[in-house]
Amino acid sequence: MEGIEQIITEHPFFAGIDPAYTHLISNCAKNTRFDPGQYLLQQGARAEQFYLLRHGRVVLELSGPGRGTVTFQTLGPGELVGVSWLIPPYRWTYDAKALELVRAVSIDATCLRTKSEADHDLGYELMKRFMPVLVQRLHAARLQLLDVYGARG
Amino acid sequence: MYSPAADPMCPRVVRVRRRRRDGPDVWTLELEGHRDEPIAFEAGQFNMLTAFGIGEVPVSFSGDPAHPRRIVHTIRAVGPVSSALTRLGPGASLAIRGPLGTGWPMSEASGRDVVLVAGGLGLAPLRPAIYRLLSERARYGRITLLYGTRSPKEILFRRELDAWRKRGDLAVEVTVDHTVEPWQGHVGVVTGLIAHARFDPSRTLALVCGPEIMMRFAADALAACGLAHGAIYLSMERNMKCGIGLCGHCQFGGLLVCRDGPVLRYDRLAATLRVREL
Known part of the structure; x- marks a missing residue:
């Protein structure tokens, strides 16, 4: 095992995954980098990939007329950027911008969706790994929504 | 013979020596007693502070327990009493009763890793514990401070956070819930830092202080990392009046927060914290 397959195996998001799946996933993957300020993904665009962060931090942002840009999460090495590729209509719902030099593995969404349709065990394995991330982010969003540090907090 | 200083119901008049702004609506008051008398306290304890003619509120010590002649309280202006207290300038008088309540379990922390999780103004009651830990640094294992607040402009004790970060023997992570300002630090809820x-x-012993919902989520995240409930301590806040367990205003299940707390072990709190409207 070498190259991208090794990197995927060692990434915390895929810790302990069956090597057969690593091989399948690596066929959809490539190394990529982003300079500070460059966008990994932008709201409304097609969700054609997701990223495993290896180095550097990424901020997730939402923009609205008259409200400026609100940063609501920072992600770093060992974490994952992008879950909308899993759910139709496969569109990003926020922006993700490199805060510093970012090195990541980019995984092609169409490629992985096709493999998951052909091999439901792979699809189930991916769901088991993505669901905790989604639930954690949902919990975090609830806490942020509660604004617990406000005057009543 | 009757001694006012020994009577927890008898207020002592003190004066403001210094007043410093630590946030948009947060002020730190340094107080001095008559004849510069020391007020020894444990990290985590509180005083009842009186703004004359307005009322009395509980406020945790936020200064260094090694300097009992410097009585320090950090106060957010939220109601009539706390707002009046934050308006007191140098030389102004107020009254205090205390120290009251239980402190952080500093001797139990000896020889262990210590994780401090602070949310918003909750950093203030934890600061005396940080001073204690750093003054006897060799007695403890790894020390980590995880601090979350609403936005960058509401970060408390910025200079001290920077100084602690530079020491190298205390891991300091600061996060804000969201920001519209340029900010190179972390964004996200403080509980998200625990897993990292x-x-x-x-x-490990965990000391947690902040809004109650945040403390509940923090305790869950610490437990998910393998900490026993008995190794997690929270500083509780309730409507304290007498401060010594007589009036019952701060009753929380079978506990009186002013007397049994404010610092309480999570295994005594976990079930009660999930009871609505308690």
């Missing part, structure tokens, strides 16, 4: 912190759960 480095500590050995089998020999």
Whole structure:
């Protein structure tokens, strides 16, 4: 095992995954980098990939007329950027911008969706790994929504 | 013979020596007693503070327990009493009763890793514990401070956070819930930092202070990392009046927060914290 397959195996998001799946996933993957300020993904665009962060931090942002840009999460090495590729209509719902030099593995969404349709065990394995991330982010969003540090907090 | 200083119901008049702004609506008052008398306290304890003619509120010590002649309280202006207290300038008088309540379990922390989780103004009651830990640094294992607040402009004690970060023997992570300002630090809820912190759960003590919902989520996240409920301490806040367990205003299940707390072990709190409207 070498190259991208090794990197995927060692990434915390895929810790302990069956090597057969690593091989399948690596066929959809490539190394990529982003300079500070460059966008990994932008709201409304097609969700054609997701990223495993290896180095550097990424901020997730939402923009609205008259409200400026609100940063609501920072992600770093060992974490994952992008879950909308899993759910139709496969569109990003926020922006993700490199805060510093970012090195990541980019995984092609169409490629992985096709493999998951052909091999439901792979699809189930991916769901088991993505669901905790989604639930954690949902919990975090609830806490942020509660604004617990406000005057009543 | 009757001694006013020994009577917890008898207020002592003190004066403001210094007043410093630590946030948009947060002020730190340094107080001095008559004849510069020392007021020894444990990290985590509180005083009842009186703004004359307005009322009395509980406020945790936020200064260094090694300097009992410097009585320090950090106060957010939220109601009539706290707002009046934050308006007091140098030389102004107020009254205090205390120290009251239980402190952080500093002796129990000896020889262990310590994780401090602070939310918003909750950093203030934890600051005396940080001073204690750093004054006897060799007695403890890895020390980690995880601090979350609403936005960058509401970060408390910025200079001290920077100084602690530079020491190298205290891991300091600061996060804000969201920001519209340029900010190079972390964004996200403080509980999200817990899973990334480095500590050995089998020999770690966690001290948590902040809004109650945040403390509940923090305790859950610490437990998910392997900490026993008995190794997690929270500083509780309730409607305290007498401060010594007589009036019952701060009753929380079978506990009186002013007397049994404010610092309480999570295994005594976990079930009650999930009871609505308690």
